[in-house]
Amino acid sequence: MARLRHETILIVGASSGIGAQVARDVAGHGNRLVIVARRAGELAAVAADVRAAGSPCLDIVADALDPAAAAAVVARAVAEFGAVDVALLNVGQGPDMSMAEVDVADVARVMSVNYDVTVNYLVPLIAQLRRQGGGLIAQTNSLAGLMGIPRQGPYSAAKAAVRTLIDAARVELSPEGIRFTSLYPGFVATARVSTDGLPKPFQISEKQAARHVVRALRREPADAAFPWPTATLVRLLRVLPARVSDVLLRKLAR
Numbered sequence: 001m002a003r004l005r006h007e008t009i010l011i012v013g014a015s016s017g018i019g020a021q022v023a024r025d026v027a028g029h030g031n032r033l034v035i036v037a038r039r040a041g042e043l044a045a046v047a048a049d050v051r052a053a054g055s056p057c058l059d060i061v062a063d064a065l066d067p068a069a070a071a072a073v074v075a076r077a078v079a080e081f082g083a084v085d086v087a088l089l090n091v092g093q094g095p096d097m098s099m100a101e102v103d104v105a106d107v108a109r110v111m112s113v114n115y116d117v118t119v120n121y122l123v124p125l126i127a128q129l130r131r132q133g134g135g136l137i138a139q140t141n142s143l144a145g146l147m148g149i150p151r152q153g154p155y156s157a158a159k160a161a162v163r164t165l166i167d168a169a170r171v172e173l174s175p176e177g178i179r180f181t182s183l184y185p186g187f188v189a190t191a192r193v194s195t196d197g198l199p200k201p202f203q204i205s206e207k208q209a210a211r212h213v214v215r216a217l218r219r220e221p222a223d224a225a226f227p228w229p230t231a232t233l234v235r236l237l238r239v240l241p242a243r244v245s246d247v248l249l250r251k252l253a254r
Contacts, residue, residue: 004218007032008081010074012064013090015042017190018140021210022088026217027053034058034077034084050234056081063090064117071124083132086217087125090140091117092162094155107154114158119165126169126178134177138217139166143184143225143234147245150253170222181216183225185209186230202229 004026013019015037023035027050035050037043040061047059058080077084092114093170097106118139129135145159163182170180187203204222204227216224225231237245 004029004031004086004212007085008032008034008077010034010036010077010084010087010125011090012036012070012073012088013140015039015091017090017206018185018188018209018213019061019088019090020046021206022090022213022217024049025210025214026052027055027057029055031080034060034073034080036060036062036064036073038063050103064120065112067120067123070117070120074121074124074128078128083130084125084135086136086138087121088138088213088217089118089121090139091121092140092155092157092159093237094142094144096151097154098151099144099153107157110154111158111161114155114177115161115165118162122165122169126173129178130173130176132201134179136179136181136217136220137166137169138183138184138213140183140185140213141166143186143230146184146225146234150249179220180222181220182214183216184225184231185212185223185225185235186225186227202227202233 009026010030011019011023013032014023014035023033023046025035028064033050033055035043035057038061043059043061045058050057055230058077060076062073064070074084079192097110122137125137139162142159146154147165148156166180167183188209189205190202212224212226235247
């Protein structure tokens, strides 16, 4: 179990939103942080907050879509701090997409920014954690990854693919001390989604979401879904007959 004390913590997607808030929340306590994102200015601001809280912080500007860049991030983290104890892969996005209007390129792009970016970090992290004898990999999925959500079909599909991959890795790599936690947030009030037009029942703040994430990093459940009203609604929709859940989903989408 991760104590989140005196550990090296890698956070991918840390320039804003949940990733940035988690970085601030775990700073101090003897932790060493490696934070990664594409936006240099925003990332530097988060790094400054982390250092002010007492943690050494390596901030790396990198594009998660580039597998070589992702592998280089893991290598730099190890060169700087000797190991990666906890990794949070907080990458991806879910734009509003109607299946009546998308083209093939739209769907492929959503798959890239949700599935490919996770794989680009997952593979080198697994290799590193095998060398060092274990560690925790947490991945920010979505409650949309548990079922097909109207207006988010490509996103739901991409997150479902990540969920399946992580589940398989958990079983395979447990004997080597590599642990996995999949995080399933509902709607979170980040700047990126504030104007996307999607209905957002039971939306929570970035700070609330980060508290759920940090709790999960400490406890290491296989799956952590939050907040409970949205998670309960999704669980209910998954067990209802399709003719009933389809009607409810159409109403929620409107």
